[in-house]
Amino acid sequence: MDWTVETLADKVVGKPRGRVDEGSWELFSDSLIAAVQAAIGGTLGVVVGGAVLSPGLARRESSWLPAGRLTDLPINQPTPVMLRLERQDGYQRVIDRHAVFLVRSGESVTALDSTCTHLGCRVSWSSETQELRCPCHGGTYDRTGAVTSGPPPEPLARFATRVDKDGRVMVQL
Ligand code: FES
Numbered sequence: 180m181d182w183t184v185e186t187l188a189d190k191v192v193g194k195p196r197g198r199v200d201e202g203s204w205e206l207f208s209d210s211l212i213a214a215v216q217a218a219i220g221g222t223l224g225v226v227v228g229g230a231v232l233s234p235g236l237a238r239r240e241s242s243w244l245p246a247g248r249l250t251d252l253p254i255n256q257p258t259p260v261m262l263r264l265e266r267q268d269g270y271q272r273v274i275d276r277h278a279v280f281l282v283r284s285g286e287s288v289t290a291l292d293s294t295c296t297h298l299g300c301r302v303s304w305s306s307e308t309q310e311l312r313c314p315c316h317g318g319t320y321d322r323t324g325a326v327t328s329g330p331p332p333e334p335l336a337r338f339a340t341r342v343d344k345d346g347r348v349m350v351q352l
Contacts, residue, residue, distance in 0.1 A: 243349045246290070249342050252283035257291065257304045257311060257322055264352050277352055279338060280304065280311065282322055290350045291324040292336035302335070311335070 244262045252258050257280035264275045278293040278301060291311075293301050300315035310327060311320040318329030325334045339351040 241351050243341075243351050246279070246281060246340075246348045246350045249283065249286070249288065249346045249348055252281055252288065252348070254283050254285075255322060256306070257282050259293065259304065262350060262352060275352075279350060280335075281340075281348060281350075286342065288340045288342065288348050289323070290338040290340045291320075292338065294336070295331055296326075296333040296335065297329070297331040 242264055244264065246260050246262060247258075259278060259280055262277045262279060264277065266273055266275065280291040280293060282289045282291065293303075295302050295313040295315065295318055297313065297316060297318050300313050302311045302313045302318075302320065304310075305312050308319075309322070311322070311324070313319070313329065313331065316330050318331040319327045320331070320335055321327050323334075324337065326332075341349050341351075343349055
C-alpha cells in the first residue's frame with residue numbers, strides 16, 4: 180500500500196505531496212531535530228553562560244558619591260550616612276546601600292565602613308562611650324576604626340574620600 184504523507188518537511192522544503200522516500204525523510208528529520216537541539220542548546224548557553232559569567236567577568240567600576248557637606252560634619256565625631264550606588268546586574272538595575280561613618284578632621288574626612296570585620300554586623304557610634312560598637316558580639320572600635328576590644332580581627336575598612344571645590348564630601352565606593 181502506498182501512503183501519501185504531508186509532513187513538516189514537505190512544508191519546509193516545498194516538497195510536493197507524494198511518496199515519501201523513507202531514507203531521505205529519516206535523514207531530513209534527524210537533521211531537523213539536530214538543528215532544533217543545537218538552536219535550543221545555543222540559546223540556553225548564551226542565557227545561562229551570560230548570567231553565570233558576566234558578573235564575574237564584569238569589571239566593577241568605582242564611583243564617587245556625594246556624602247554631605249564638610250561644614251555640616253562635627254569635628255572628630257563619626258557621622259553615619261547612607262550612600263546609594265545604582266548599578267546594572269545582568270538585566271536588572273540594582274541599588275546597593277552602604278552605611279558609612281564620616282569622620283572630619285580639620286579640612287579632611289575619613290570614611291569608615293560600618294560593617295564589623297568579625298561577622299559583618301553593622302556598628303553604631305556611641306556618643307556616651309565615644310566608640311563604635313558592634314551589637315552582635317560586643318566588638319568595639321575607636322573613631323579611626325581601630326579595634327579596641329572584642330573579637331573583630333581587623334580595623335574597619337576605609338573608603339577613599341575627597342572634598343570638592345564646593346565643599347561637598349565625596350566618597351569612592
Ligand atoms: S559581628 Fe561584630 S563583634 Fe561579632
